[in-house]
Amino acid sequence: MLSFKWKIAGYTIAVLSAILTVLxxxxxxxxxxxxxAIVSSYREIKFLSIFSTNFADETILLGFISGFALxxxxxxxxxxDIYREIRVNALIKAVVIYTLFLIISVxxxxxxxxxxxxxxxxxxxxxxxxxxxxxxxFRAQREP
Numbered sequence: 606m607l608s609f610k611w612k613i614a615g616y617t618i619a620v621l622s623a624i625l626t627v628l629x630x631x632x633x634x635x636x637x638x639x640x641x642a643i644v645s646s647y648r649e650i651k652f653l654s655i656f657s658t659n660f661a662d663e664t665i666l667l668g669f670i671s672g673f674a675l676x677x678x679x680x681x682x683x684x685x686d687i688y689r690e691i692r693v694n695a696l697i698k699a700v701v702i703y704t705l706f707l708i709i710s711v712x713x714x715x716x717x718x719x720x721x722x723x724x725x726x727x728x729x730x731x732x733x734x735x736x737x738x739x740x741x742x743f744r745a746q747r748e749p
Contacts, residue, residue: 607679615675622668625661635659666727673731677738687745695738702737703730 628634638660645651681688706729710722 606684607675609680609682609684611675612679612681615672615677615679617672618668619672619676622665622672625665625668629661629665635661666724669728670731673728673735677731677734681742688742691741691745692738695734695741698737699730699733702733 625634636659637657639655639657640660641653641655642651643653645654645656703726707726710719710726714722
């Protein structure tokens, strides 16, 4: 587990990514940079090529993925022994929910909606784990 300071960094990165997401959709935020692609298939399929592209969406996704990963893999401010068990339970529950969500998505969602869900699936395991862990931790703290 990472130290607690990485959790703070993770929340900061996730919040900045959320702000960039709002700017991306509401104000058309974009910036182009040259990138190296192993495979690119915009107009034609290219292998091992360098081209200029809008990198805003990749920046947002990288921010969410790294931010949520830092949150998920960091200790609490006051790490208790019981948190190890809570983390395992949260992980199992998150994987089960995530798997059911994937199965339902594959069976009932098609086209561009499915592509949106595919993008959501990049961060959903982290989000589910973080939510479930915090709910279980809150319940454990309330028990005498």
